[in-house]
Amino acid sequence: MFGVSNWLVAATVVLATAVYGIFKVVYMRTRFRGLPQPPKHSWIWGHTTIWEELAATLPPFTHPQHVYTLMARKYDMPGVFYVDMWPFVESQVVITDPDAARLVLATTPYYPKHPTIERFLRPFTGPGSIAASNGDRWRYNHRMVGSGFSPSHVKPMAGMIAEQVLVFHDRLRRLAAAAEPFSMEEESAKTVFDVIGKIVFGVSLEAQRSGSPLLEDLRASINPATTFIGTRNPWKRRAAEKSLRALRARVRETLAGEMRERLRVLQDEKELPSRRQAKSVLDRIVLDRIQSGQGATLDDEFIDTAVTK
Structure with a gap:
């Protein structure tokens, strides 16, 4: 039987919760007063x-x-x-x-970056991405990939970027001549992806000319990730999470294959290039692994860290 003391405890909890809620609302609604x-x-x-x-x-x-x-x-x-x-x-x-x-x-x-950034990006990138990390984790991430996008590294690639823009220009001319509706966002995304692919992998992914499964997987992650972030429906969240896991697994497999291939190529070199001489972000990542003395293999933990970036 629910005794008097239990009722008092329950009433106290309810009252304390209500008082806390009122003070929380008042604080949140007045903290910007005068600003x-x-x-x-x-x-x-x-x-x-x-x-x-x-x-x-x-x-x-x-x-x-x-x-x-x-x-x-x-x-x-x-x-x-x-x-x-x-x-x-x-x-x-x-x-x-x-x-x-x-x-x-x-x-x-x-x-420091706000925790909201991590919560928003995690469905897309996994935990600890360079865009959401702080401190030592950010410095490690930045050393791994950030310098590959620095002005000093990208500036010599102006010719490559111009080549991809010319491909984009030619595609727009042909699409305009066809007089059919098309997605400008999709076409421009392919151009940007080819440029980024060249910087990251050292080769164009040919998204504009023949399409790229990697780009399609990355684009396909947007809807389930947005659903996962925005819905409170547990069934929708579960379905979105399952879809994201499958997409991330395919992206990871693709990138892991590229890293292992670059490891094989670099190991065949008579002399390893320096980070400054590396032709791509991927080469810098693999060179760091080789030069760290952790063995000439890419274990799952290292691959997961690199892919998350």
């Missing part, structure tokens, strides 16, 4: 209603950054302002002023 923020701030919805109103004026699936741009222009916001979206998403400080953004990026030690 620059859009108008129409609601005690119930925060700035969510303004966000939805502005997003409704843009085409479907528009990148969220455009909503912030529209918000800043419509309400004449300063270069730094605050947006309260709690509890639907984390509240944010929005920086549109270049000098303020440069100050943030130049601060030492660097501001």
Whole structure:
């Protein structure tokens, strides 16, 4: 039988939860008071209603950054302002002023990346990607792949980039001559993928000319990853997670095969090139492994780390 003491405990828990909830709401809704923020701030919805109103004026699936741009222009916001979206998403400080953004990026030690970035990217990349990591993990990731995209490494590839743009130009001419609808986003994605493929693998993946299974797998991950992030339905999340696992496994198999092939080629070289002489990001990754003294093999842990980047 539920005694008086049990009722008191239950009532105390309910009251404490209610008091905590009230204080939490008051704190979250007042912490930006006196700071620059859009108008129409609601005690119930925060700035969510303004966000939805502005997003409704843009085409479907528009990148969220455009909503912030529209918000800043419509309400004449300063270069730094605050947006309260709690509890639907984390509240944010929005920086549109270049000098303020440069100050943030130049601060030492660097501001850590917010955990929300990791939660958002994990369905696409797995844990610990360079875009979401901090500290020693970020430095390790950056050494592994980041320098391959530095201006000093990419600048000599201007000729290769121009060649891929010419292929893109030729495709657009033929598509225009056919007078049939086509996806500009899809065609431009193929061009970018061929350029990135050349930087990462040292060879073009020929997505523009013949199509790339790797690109198709990466593009196919967007819908289930978005579902996994956005839905609270456990069945939809389970189906999306299963689809993502299958896609990531195929991508991993493709990249692992490329890494093992580069390992074989580099081991056949009479003299190993330096990191500066490496022709691709993939070569830098494999060279790091060879020169680390951990053996001339690529174990599963190393491959998983490299693929996650």
